[in-house]
Amino acid sequence: MRGLSRLQDPAHTGPNRCLPCTAVNGAFLVVVTALVAAASGPWLAVAVLVTGAVLVWRRGYLVPYTPRFAPQLVEALPVPDDWFRNPPQQGSLSDDESVDGGDVLAALGSAGVVRLEGEDVVLEDAFERRWHEEMATLAARSPTALAEAVAAVPSVESVEPVRSDGDHWFVVDGRHDLVPRPILVAELAAVRTLPDAVEPEAVRMAASRVLRQFLDACPVCGTELVPSSTTGCCGSPRYAQETRVCPECEQRVLTIPEPEPESDG
Template identity: 35%
Template sequence: MASIADLRRPEYTGRNRCWPCTVLNTVVLLGCCLVLAVLSFPLSLGLLLAGAGAIWLRGYLVPRTPALTARMRGALGRGPDRPLTGSIAPDDTDDDLGERTLTTLLEAGVIRPEGERLHLDERFGDDWRGEMERLRTLPTGRLIEATAAATRETEVELLDADRPLVVLTGPDGGEAWVSRPVTIAEVAAEGTLATHVPTMSHRDRIAAARALRSFLDRCPICETRTEEVKPNRCCGGVRDPADLSGTVLVCPTCNEALYRFDDG
């Protein structure tokens, strides 16, 4: 016999509770109780108590509410199902890498300040977009080869799912799972930087490629204009608190996250 602990769904209750879904399920429950009350008040009362208990313990009453809300959000373009984007750039412990990369990009004219904002150089942007267009037309095998060439000493394979993921395995065995749009954007950026800033090291180019994604104004796959959104906190969305911070640059058509800004 199932205990109360077995019925609980902590991923959808407490601090993780999605209140819009809770309200929706409560409205559905009350509607069913009103209809049933016409036939039998005791049964209606029993349904009310059982349903309220289910919503309290599980976060929802209607079966598969989290899956349904995720699908509805995707259909309505309410933000990406995968807000974290991954990167072909390995995690780096060099504290000066970010500042050094920014300085190099500014000195090379790849990005330029205008007032309080940074803007991508038009010529670099055109070449970058051209390289992204070339990469997205490549067969899967050729794209994997291009990614391996850009990352060096990294094994690259494609995880063929509903949305293909590029899996990179480094020399130390560490893995990174990267979406196809992000892979194309970063591989294209690394190659374009090699042409525009030939003195830049490979390590710095890879790091810069990740940062340059913040300048994407169009999706690397479908060229839809990108949008900045807040990650969705619905129970059909992500549950990792780290995924809920910052603003996310997304493609509303592909429903893919392209970059996450740190609002802190």
């Protein structure tokens, strides 16, 4: 499958697959196959169907510039737009969104985890080194051992490793959003290496989520993260956000939320 893996376009496949693009190309492929079958017989039609399907599978789409027109096309269809929207993926060890981002940053700053450099927030070297060492240790553990380690975190009640499409995921506290293995490794390593001064527990968990934004490479395999295409492709403005995924694990590693619109009141 080496030839196929060279065809792979991580920007439009795996967690980045755009549902409108795939649907539009699938429909296009069926029409072309039918036309070829009528004009030249079944064998050429089968060849066209198989080649087209492989391209859509490995590259995300077949018709050039699909991402520019498929979303508008799908939006015009009289079907609920939920059908074609990539669900917002929020999988994380904690789903507590109530912690204020400013409080998290302040706690990280006073505990010596981050510092301000001009307008930028940067990680302190000592913490960064400890965190990365811990991620490397955890990445070598089996999914079962990882789940056991997560279960030791006070605010987590239950963790269960699951396997889907050959990837490892985790069900945390029975929540519907599965946590991809790279995210689990990054957040667990952060929770275990953050200084005790980062508290209470809710702030600690929120901080471990925020810290993922400092990752350039996948915590599991070390592959450089690539930006996701969903924002410009099919994502509706409601879910516009920047995502980075690991092309090797085909899993999302971090999501940068869209800045909230400035309000006048």
